[in-house]
Amino acid sequence: MLIPAALRVPWTDTENPVFLHSYFIQLVPIPADRQYQQFGLFVKGPLPGGAGTMELDLHLSRGRIVRSKLIPLGVTEFDAEEIIQAQNFQELCLKIILDRSIFFSDFVSLGESDTSQSLSTFYLLLPMRGTNHENKLGVDWNIIRRCLSSPVFHRGVDSIDHSPIHGSSSLILESGPVNTRDILNCLVFTPHNKLFFFVVDILHGMNSESAFPDHKRVNYAEHYSEEFGIHLRYPKQPLLKAKQLFSLHNLLHNRVQKNTAPRELEEHFVELPPELCSLKIIGFTKVMGSSLSLLPSIMHRLENLLVAIELKGVFSSAFPEGLEVTENNILEALTTEKCMERFSLERLEVLGDAFLKFAVGRHLFLAHDALDEGQLTWKRSCIVNNSNLRKLAVKSNLQVYIRDEQFDSSQFFALGRPCTVICDDDTETTIHSQQEIENITGGDAAANRKCSKAHLWLRMKTIADVVEALVGAFIVDSGFKAAIAFLKWIGIEVDFELSQISKICSASKSYMSLSKNMHMADLENSIGYKFLHKGLLVQAFVHPSYNKHSGGCYQRLEFLGDAVLDYLITSYLYSVYPKLKPGQLTDLRSASVNNNSFAHVAVSRGFHKYLISGSDSLSDAVNKFVDLSEKCFRKSLSNGPSCPKVLGDLVESCVGAILLDSGFNLNLVWKIMLYLLAPVLNFSTLQLDPIRELQELCQSRNWKLNPSSTRRGGIFSVIVEVNAEDFRLSSSATNLSKKVATRVASEEIFLNLKAKGYKSKRKSMEDVLKSIIKQEATLIGFDEATMESLNPSQLGDLEGHDTSLSAGALSNLMTTNDKLNHRVDVSFKSSCTQSTPATTPQWQQGETSEGGSSLIDLQMGGMKNKVSAKSHLFKLCDSNSWNPPFFECINEEGPHHLKLFVYRVRVEVEDAKSTILECYSEPQAKKKAAQDHAAEGALWFLKHQEHWKN
Incomplete structure (x- = not known):
């Protein structure tokens, strides 16, 4: 995994002074229930692109948010001593928040980390003071030096005065008397339970003889005696008001529940007897600790953004269109769901996958006019399958940019905390063994252990998904031309010549001999489009079973139409439902782009009347389905005859014919698609797969689902059983198709359970669509130069649209x-x-x-x-x-x-x-x-x- 170059530029020991670019890290809590120490980021060179002004919302518990922003401050000068102090302070902070067990001992060394064998980052996170007005912010050296003066960092040297001090100016801690000015706003350690606390106040009105809050015990002294066997020697000392040192969390994941407003969270404090506390770091305040709890998450996101900016630089140097994609969408395309961020590549992947199949399919269709649908499908599969995409991505070194792990505090390494797992020729095999591969395949967290070279195991599918997501990013930010330029760069050719379209359109004249018994005008009116090359329209209705014509059939047009419809419908869903989750987007597309929904469109448009077929059995099957469709309008057809595939094919071949006839004018085909598929796209009769819905319901409630089937005389009998703790349900169905029979039986049980009040814990798609934001449908990305062969009169009902x-x-x-x-x-x-x-x-x-x-x-x-x-x-x-x-x-x-x-x-x-x-x-x-x-x-x-x- 790539470490961004902007954070790997070191400064040398010989530099004096050292000049570092500084960025103020602005932290704004919402609601304003916490205070934060001002911090700054210091790096050797300026941060590229939008990294220097990065904005990020950090999500805390109870819906609370801290809004962070980087603000450039210019260049800051450090002398040699200040650089050493700054590095030691950062090491101090990283050790106390990530490796706090080191502070169990009385001495902690600083400045001895060896970064020579690790891909370490070089940046400093330092406290700042002053105001951002007129750039008057500067490093708070008082805090840094006060923290570094703590006795825990100086072996044999005690900077604290332990001599008895009369009055209230000192308290007796575990190691002896300490002045109260060193106790306030410090970090202490309680050896009896091995916890760390920030001391925020001295409670002069309370001591160990005061009543304990839970009322089960008389006082604090009794509590510590019974719980820990500790007998306090100085019960009259005032108690310390303290807040426990935080545990680091991933704050990049959105923990806000829907319709939940941020709420203030009252801080939890405890009271500690001073004699149980060991002083560790002077001047290490609760406010500074609050800021340190945020900084690792901020730096994790900054590293990822810088990697995306680097990749954009690779693109822009390779092809001009690389400049047109935004760094934020590149970052989204590189980020997997595993990262637990508030975004992932999956939505872009859905869009990119659809475009990739369309672009490759179009290229193959025009380049190989002698290949049938099966051959074209096989060729396309060889290009767009995960194995080939992974191979091309690795060849272009894309895999190093992928972000495939969530923020893990134990794996956070920076200057002052280098990775200790040294990976070299001798240890690489041991570190990254076959066991590690098996672990990551099974999702074992042990396999995510980082090495000094930041190696990371990636699944083949993950790399392929990133390629598709990057295609989607180029489409969203720029358009088809940029996406095609990216595909060409990675090694996928999708170019075509407009003359190829003309050749195919001219060849369609051979089908006109079959048009004698077709009412072409009526069919065109039903479609909403008047063909220029009417042979294409005839070809779109010629079934492979028709052998009285040597010119072929609709299958090639079906191949093309299927690809373009997949992209157009994906574009529709992507634009109309911008907040739809990737899985829901895929479910909705599956519910709309399928043979069953297209078959109903074909019947409603009367396409079956124009089918040119040589099979009587096919005609009978079509007629039966048409009759049932008319009788069961808007009702479930799962118990009826199997939907003839030919009906769905007609819709796809028709769209493929329009695409060719219009000279690949996708704007026009988009309007035709919206017109033809309006009943499908309004989702008024949305029917998800009942088999899957039943499976999800059973899984959510730990019910056993047992389907079984038998076959006699070509008829399938299917029994579906659901076994719960307090009931058992079964349903049976028979059909020529095993899949149809299973669907019928599953639907009956699912509806029965639904009527009894059982629902899946997951929100139904119908409920999702009712509550989700809906926007205007948009054809995403189409910007190609196309060939127009359209007479304005061709547009029929669509005349007047911009084509x-x-x-x-x-x-x-x-x-x-x-x-x-x-x-x-x-x-x-x-x-x-x-x-x-x-x-x-x-x-x-x-x-x-x-x-x-x-x-x-x-x-x-x-x-x-x-x-x-x-x-x-x-x-x-x-x-x-x-x-x-x-x-x-x-x-x-x-x-x-x-x-x-x-x-x-x-x-x-x-x-x-x-x-x-x-x-x-x-x-x-x-x-x-x-x-x-x-x-x-x-x-x-x-x-x-x-x-x-x-």
Whole structure:
């Protein structure tokens, strides 16, 4: 595990003075029920990125919070003696809060730690005094020197005056009389129970003969006599008011219960007879102890944040998009659930996993047009499986940045407390043995023991999860382009050429022979989208059983549609439910992205009517399911026939066809998805897996769940039994599918238990969705330049939504054919003024619509209409039976609020020369204007080539 470089820069003994960058650690308690000693952090170099201003909430008991913040103070100068004192003070603090048993003895050495064999950090945490106003804070050397003057750090030297002092100026401690000024605000040790206490006051109105608080004993003297067998010699001495030294906790984990406001917590104090106390550290106050209880958690988070900043530096030096991801999201992507922080990689992992499968699936779909769905799925699995992701991550050295352990005080090492488990060539095998691997596989805490090189065992899945979470981080912070750049850096190619889309769309013409009996317009209305390449729509409904056509079936489109739907629905859930836990997010996605829910969508849209199949048994199964769906609308269908997979496949293949037909315009597919899957995404009839729900209920109550099954004549009989201490329930079901039968029996028992009032201790998903914050659905990250082949009339009910694409550059025209490849520069201004034959429609530039696009005046048969150049180009291609023009954004430039776009239009002129015409727009402020400008160039050329005729 990587130790951040910013904390590993040492200062040398030869430096005098030493200059260290200082940061004030501001601590604000909520509620304000505690006081804290001001502390500062001192490091050799400035903290990079946002580390120097890091803010962090530390969670205490009862919902209390301490809000911490680093505030840069500039550079502080230390002379040689001050550096030694500062280092010894830090060692003192670390020993008393982490290794306090050392202080059982009468002498504790300081300044003898050897850091040469350990990956030690070099920073100092020192008390400060003054105010932050005008940077008047400085190191409190009085506190440091007073603590270091304690006799426990000086063998044979006693700095305390034990001579008898008359009056109330001294008290007799375990080691003799001590002046009260040294007793107040000090740390004492009570040998009889081996505990440490901060002395906060001397109770002159109480002594050992005072009544004991629990009223079971007469006084304090009697209490110590009965409990510990101690007979006090000085019962008349005033008692000491003391607070026990804290135990260090992980304060990074959110311990606040929902709907619980922070409450003040009254401090607990005890009264101690002075003669039972041994003085340890003078001037070590309760206020300073309170601050020291927070600092290790702060430094643990700071180390993790610095590691994330280092990784961002690796990304930004490798590819420009690396600058666009935030260090906080990198940290989240590197932090596993095991760390017990208030965040983890799991939400980002869910999003990144969905995008990875979509991006890789899209790449394979376009690159291998001869592979079927099974082959594509296998190829994708080889790329996105955990083993391959782990291999690629290790190759890029990503594993060293992963944070996979919670804050453990015993494993907190810093300057003054180096790791004592020295790992070298001779000891590495012993320290990190096979036993350790077995321990970590079983979750044994012993395996988390750190060595001097900060080695850490990681599971393969953990490394793979981090890769997916980093993909998610890039998507959230920047978009698809940045995520793809990261994937390319790690070794996963997902690029594709827009021409590959055109090739597949053109090839879909072969399916048009099957469209004779399909009411295409009705089907398009049901989908909410009008296809440009209608062969894709036909292909989406051809089942593999249909063998009267050699062109294939819907399975490849299903593969593509499944991948894009998985990402779109994940994006929907991620954006709508930002507070949903990762496990709940996965459960909700499973409840929505499944064959059963898609099958109901297919039936409601009438997709089954258009299925082209060669199997009578399949048709019968579909018809039975459709009939039952209509009879049992919005009711459980678990007892009915098995849901035919083909129905869910139709939804996925349909979406895959739209994705291709739209030129991979994910914004458009997103709107179609929201339209098609509205009944699924409102979760009004949410049904989680009854098998899993029953299992969780039984586990939460320690009930035995016993499912059993038999098979006769192809029919499965399943019996599910639940055995509790005071009752027994069983249910049986039969079905052709064992899974369906098990689901039916499990659902019956679960509903029976639910009716009796038994509920899982976990909150139901329905209750979660009712109470959780809900936001507007957003398509996350889509920022790719895509190819537009859409006529505005294609959008049907969705017309009016923004479906324009990004890009743009140049102002010229290209024609190509088998024998010709030349470029012709065109000046639109001059071309607009040229005369044309009377039989040719006349057009002129210069008039602009509200949307910013040029309008063309068309004079046909004495009628004058105003239409955009883009629309007219579509009509021209259609009238000549050419493929529709393809618009592609090839460049965008300028700042976000002053973007200029350049578009290219591609027209396949199917004449004797088979000309391919490409025209480029000038940079335009609006995408639609750039598209129209490119279209004007194409129309100008076609007009002069006599392709434009009335």
